[in-house]
Amino acid sequence: MLTEQNFQEIYLHCNDCNQEFAFTAEEQEFYQQKGYTQPKRCASCRAQNRQSKNGGGGYSNAPKPRFDAVCDNCGVNTTVPFQPAQGKPVYCSDCYRSMK
Structure with a gap:
């Protein structure tokens, strides 16, 4: 049985840049549905982290050795x-x- 939870916007501090960022009610609901934990980075640091890992998929655009x-x-x-x-x-x- 699903229970409806009332989420409210909360503010978290980014582990990378230490800036405060909003974790909206909609984001909280999405994270809960997916079983994710609260984000530890703000959106821009998450994007930068993904970019440094070549898109986050573990795949690189670099040519493969032959x-x-x-x-x-x-x-x-x-x-x-x-x-x-x-x-x-x-x-x-x-x-x-x-x-x-």
């Missing part, structure tokens, strides 16, 4: 996005697609 290899099927020189292991076959993209 490794030289020779296709075990057709013998063409190719590159792959992983370090080839000895004794494991490596295929060029054309041969790999044809095997699927």
Whole structure:
């Protein structure tokens, strides 16, 4: 059974910049629904923190390393996005697609 809670705007201090920021009733309700704890950073510090982590998803826009290899099927020189292991076959993209 859901109970209705009356949230009121509260003011918190940011752990990064120590500025006071509002934690609105709407934000509190959203955080509660998602099971989140109170924010520890203001909106601008949260955004800056996400940006420093490349968007927060753990993915970077930096190019991924490629490794030289020779296709075990057709013998063409190719590159792959992983370090080839000895004794494991490596295929060029054309041969790999044809095997699927």
